[in-house]
Amino acid sequence: MSDEISAALLLGLAVSALFAGFIDSLVGGGGLIQIPALFSALPQATPATLFGTNKFSSIFGTANAAWRYARRVDMPWRTTLPAALAAFACSYAGALAVAWLPPLLLRPLILILLIAAAAYTFLRPDLGTVHRPQHSGRREFAYALLLGGAIGFYDGFFGPGTGSFLIFLFIRFFGFDFLHASAAAKVVNMTTNLAALGYFIPSGHFLPQVAVVMACANVLGSLLGTHLALQHGSRFVRIVFLCVVSAFIVKFAHDTFA
Secondary structure, rough: HHHHHHHHHHHHHHHHHHHHHHHHHHOOOOHHHHHHHHHHHHOOOHHHHHHHHHHHHHHHHHHHHHHHHHHHOOOHHHHHHHHHHHHHHHHHHHHHHOOOOOHHHHHHHHHHHHHHHHHHHHHHHOOOOOOOOOOHHHHHHHHHHHHHHHHHHHHHOOOOHHHHHHHHHHHHHHOOOOHHHHHHHHHHHHHHHHHEEEHHHOOOOOOHHHHHHHHHHHHHHHHHHHHHHHHHHHHHHHHHHHHHHHHHHHHHHHHHOO
């Protein structure tokens, strides 16, 4: 591979990472942009290496978004931290489960869940527009552990759309608005990425040069996304959420039935 081609590939991957960081900082789902780009640009690399490169890139953008949200939003830490800890632990368990159940079997189920989330959000115009937490004390802690554990397992096992599912669940079951749900989702998603990297990096399953270039672009995208979210608020994030989830539905339907 010549230097010129390598530069062109890196530029293309950087653009995909920029867009992924932008979308992910708003409503999650950046992996659905970065992973296909990596598989297309680097078909000779192993899937594990491409997934590790994606996680390395994503965690920097996600961490930046989490930090920026935490500075400007009253973070719901009593829900977010237990969910993040459970997600971290269960993400590794999810990765181990891949050995005995092919993740592709989940595609039809994920498609159904995405359609249900989009329909539920669309049919309730006020959903996620007001931040009105519904739980407290032990119940809040227990529900946060359940949510974090389930999403962490899913992210370690399969992964696509994790951030979007987190946002919807924080809104539906905890009464968050879209802005607070997105902020909390970034913290939880950061821990699941960290757990995955605990396997990928020591095993050498990532491409350092590609990962660093994409990480820088991903951070830039997350800066733009969080700026818009903080500037325009929950109603703007809601619109982006519905648009992105609709696009995910089309993609999952194509991948499942094509």
